[in-house]
Amino acid sequence: MSLSRRSMVGLGVLGASVAVTGGVVLMRDNPAVRGILGDVTALRGYAGGEKMAFIQNPKTIDALKRFGLALDAERAGSVEMSRDPQLLATKPQFLWPSSSPLVELARRYSKILKDQVIFNSPIVIYSWTPFADGLVRAGLAKKSGAHYFIVDAKGLIEAVLARKAWKDLGAQDLYGTIRMISTDPNKSNSGFMFAGLAANLLVGDVVSESNLQTVLPTVVELFRGMGYKPDSSGKVFDDYIASGPGASPLVVGYENQLVEWIIADPDRWQRVVSAGGPAQPVAMYPTPTVYSAHPLLAIDPAANRLIDALTSPELQSIGWRDHGFRGPIGSIGADTDPLIRGRMPTQISAVSPMPDIDTMLKILQALA
Numbered sequence: 001m002s003l004s005r006r007s008m009v010g011l012g013v014l015g016a017s018v019a020v021t022g023g024v025v026l027m028r029d030n031p032a033v034r035g036i037l038g039d040v041t042a043l044r045g046y047a048g049g050e051k052m053a054f055i056q057n058p059k060t061i062d063a064l065k066r067f068g069l070a071l072d073a074e075r076a077g078s079v080e081m082s083r084d085p086q087l088l089a090t091k092p093q094f095l096w097p098s099s100s101p102l103v104e105l106a107r108r109y110s111k112i113l114k115d116q117v118i119f120n121s122p123i124v125i126y127s128w129t130p131f132a133d134g135l136v137r138a139g140l141a142k143k144s145g146a147h148y149f150i151v152d153a154k155g156l157i158e159a160v161l162a163r164k165a166w167k168d169l170g171a172q173d174l175y176g177t178i179r180m181i182s183t184d185p186n187k188s189n190s191g192f193m194f195a196g197l198a199a200n201l202l203v204g205d206v207v208s209e210s211n212l213q214t215v216l217p218t219v220v221e222l223f224r225g226m227g228y229k230p231d232s233s234g235k236v237f238d239d240y241i242a243s244g245p246g247a248s249p250l251v252v253g254y255e256n257q258l259v260e261w262i263i264a265d266p267d268r269w270q271r272v273v274s275a276g277g278p279a280q281p282v283a284m285y286p287t288p289t290v291y292s293a294h295p296l297l298a299i300d301p302a303a304n305r306l307i308d309a310l311t312s313p314e315l316q317s318i319g320w321r322d323h324g325f326r327g328p329i330g331s332i333g334a335d336t337d338p339l340i341r342g343r344m345p346t347q348i349s350a351v352s353p354m355p356d357i358d359t360m361l362k363i364l365q366a367l368a
Contacts, residue, residue: 039068040065040068040069040070041068041069041070041302041305042069042070042071042072043069043070043071043072043093043094043300043302043303043306044072044073044074044092044093044094045071045072045073045074045092045093045094045095045096045299045303046073046074046075046076046081046087046092046094046095046096047073047074047075047076047095047096048075048076048077048078048081048096048097048098048188048189048233048294049075049077049188049232049233049234049235050098050121050190050233050234050237050254050256050257051096051098051119051294051323052073052075052234053260053264053323054318054319054322054323054325055071055073057318057322057323059318059322060315060318063309063312063314063315063318064306064309064315067305067308067309067312068305069305069306069309071306073096075232075234077183077184077187077188077189077231077232078097078098078099078102078188078189078192079097079102079105079185079186079187079188079189079192079364080187080231081095081097081106082095082097082102082105082106082109083105083106083108083109085109088109088110092299093298093299093300093302093303094296094297094298094299094300094303094306095110095296095297095299096118096294096295096296096297097189097294097295097297098121098189098190098193098233098254098292098293098294099189099192099193099292099293099295099354100117100293100295100354101196101354101355101356101357101360102189102192102295102357103115103295103297104357105357105361106297110297110299111299112297112298112299113298113299113300113301113303113304114297114298114303114304114307115295115296115297115298116295116296116307116311116328117293117294117295117328118294118295118296118307118310118311118319118328119256119293119294119319119325119326119327119328120291120292120293120294120325120326120327120328120329121254121255121256121291121292121294121324121325121326122254122255122285122289122290122291122292122326122348122351123190123193123194123197123252123253123254123255123286123289123290123291123292124252124253124254124255124283124284124285124286124289125151125156125180125250125251125252125253125283125284125285125286126237126240126248126250126251126252126253126257126258126281126282126283126284127149127245127249127250127251127281127282127284128244128245128249128279128280128281128282129279129280129282130171130173130174130245130279131166131171131174131245131249131250132149132282132284133171134166134169134170134171134173134174135149135151135156135169135171135284136149137169137170137171138159138169138170138171139152139155140152140155140156140159140169141156141284144285144345145342145343145344145345146341146342146343147282147342147343148282148283148284148285148342148343148344148345149282149283149284149285150284150285150287151284151285151286151287152287153197153201153286153287153288153289154201154202156178156180156250156286157180157198157201157202157222159178160178160179160180160222160225160250161218161221161222161225163177163178163225164177164178165177165178166178178249178250179225179226179249179250180226180249180250180251180252181226181227181229181236181240181248181250181251181252182194182195182223182226182229182236182251182252183229183230183231183232183233183235183236183252184229184230184231185223185229185363185364185367186364186367186368187231187232188230188231188232188233188236189233189292190233190236190252190253190254190292191223191229191252192360192364193290193292193354194252194290195219195223195360195363195364195367196290196354196355196360196363197286197288197289197290197352197354198219198222199212199215199216199219199355199359199363200288200352200353200355201288201352202215202218202219203215206352206353206355207355207359208355208356208359209358209359209362212359212362212363216362216363216366219363219366219367220366220367223367233253233254233257234257236251236252236253237251237253237257237258237261239251240253240281241261241281244279245279254292255283255285255324255326255344256323256324256325256326257324258281258283258324258343259323259324259340259343259344260322260323260324262337262339262340262343263321263322263323263324263337263339263340266339269339283343283344285345285348287350288350288351288352289348289350289351289352290351290352290353290354291348291351293328294325296310311328321337324340324344
């Protein structure tokens with residue numbers, strides 16, 4: 001018995017509908033297709049303050065939407081988000097701290113499904129041209145490139161601990177003692193990283209539990225002498241810019257922060273440069289320094305897709321071009337904005353490993 005023409009047309013339409021439906025279902029597994037179809041998954045978690053501008057960048061938001069993702073990220077200190085019971089009780093789907101050693105710490109408090117370094121940014125010391133020039137005259141720093149400095153980190157720390165006055169270093173035109181400010185190591189990663197670097201420098205090697213006690217009192221003295229320490233790297237940098245050289249002569253931060261500040265408002269930066277004032281912000285690179293990696297930790301399976309998105313060329317380009325974040329292997333982007341050219345080394349040659357997490361926890365306990 002043969003089918004009527006109408007029946008055959010009906011079956012054809014039904015078959016096409018099934019094929020299209022099946023194709024859409026299968027293609028929804030493709031992140032880019034999910035974004036096109038408007039199927040966006042919102043992910044909730046915590047991120048270090050230095051990455052909030054990147055997360056809130058409209059370019060980042062649009063790019064993630066094309067991957068079918070949206071971020072509900074709350075700022076939190078890297079150490080806090082890794083172990084604070086109150087933060088972890090909110091059941092975040094991802095954590096985005098600013099240090100690889102904190103991945104090990106986070107695993108002790110959360111089930112981490114996957115971790116991947118997204119960005120890198122070396123620890124630097126921000127200062128102002130008169131203070132940087134003073135350190136050059138004292139033999140503790142040298143100018144490198146067009147606009148940045150290399151500083152003898154151990155010598156600088158020893159000068160801070162000795163409460164030396166700037167004039168004692170030959171900088172007769174600078175007032176007061178040499179002071180340095182970092183974030184609270186028990187809350188924020190830049191302070192955490194600098195504490196590890198200071199301990200390494202004072203012991204003359206990578207500090208471990210076996211030799212920590214020989215330098216721990218000195219590390220404690222260094223941080224207690226700083227007085228109040230903010231709980232966020234973003235806040236300490238904002239305070240550095242707002243308060244000026246008198247209040248913030250030496251500030252520990254991330255390399256990308258000044259780059260991001262310059263790119264965010266080119267007209268403002270041009271006014272700073274063209275004014276030719278006596279004090280302009282500069283980055284000083286400790287020798288050695290430590291690399292602050294920015295690993296994304298997926299706690300919920302849905303956050304695995306976020307790692308894929310953030311390591312894509314498009315998101316990596318936004319991270320570099322707009323925010324000064326080096327890629328996962330520590331290199332700078334292929335295209336450099338003319339405003340920041342000459343303000344950062346292409347590669348960081350002198351890098352110290354961080355102490356292991358158990359050693360760092362003992363340092364944090366002493367600094368609490």
